[in-house]
Amino acid sequence: MKIYHQNTPENHEVFGTQNNQHNENAFPKTRMVCHMELTSHQLINGVFVGYKTNKMTLTEELMEKTPDNSLTLFDKDYYSLELLNRWHKAGKQRHWLLPYVKTWIMKFFIALIEMGVIDLFTLHQHQPEQ
Incomplete structure (x- = not known):
């Protein structure tokens, strides 16, 4: 999630902006990664930093705040087996799901x-019957 801020020199210095080889975006941004309760859409935990920080870094910080006995739904940008394995092992009964993308599977x-x-034997045993 990206949050835009008022265009001031102070905000540019603290939060940073998105830029490319042609120009810089006029508005400073904050990057946010959060836990949301799905039925109420209430934000439960969140981590905020300046825009130029990678969201995988933010996810590492959020890992500590993840409750046990939970299921985390990641979007497609979080395909990192190392991250997902650490997420699962960081507590008790911490599960995760990714969207289905055939090549990723x-x-x-x-x-x-x-x-x-x-x-391969385990995989073969769990193939659906046709």
Whole structure:
């Protein structure tokens, strides 16, 4: 999530702006990563920083605040097996879901096989019947 701020020199210095090779955006921005309760859409936890900080860094900070016995739904930008594994192991019964993208699923299973987490026999046993 991005939050725009009033265009002042102080805000530019503290928060930073989005820019590219052609120009700089006029409005400073804050980057935010948060937990939201799905039924009420209430924000439960959040981490805010200047725009130029990577949201994966913010997610690391939010990991500490994640409650046990929870399910976290990540958007497609969070495909990092290392992050997801640490997220799961950082507490008790911390689960996660990613949106389905066919190529990611294959890469995900290949990574799990290479790490020794699962083997091909396990995958074969869980194939749906046709």
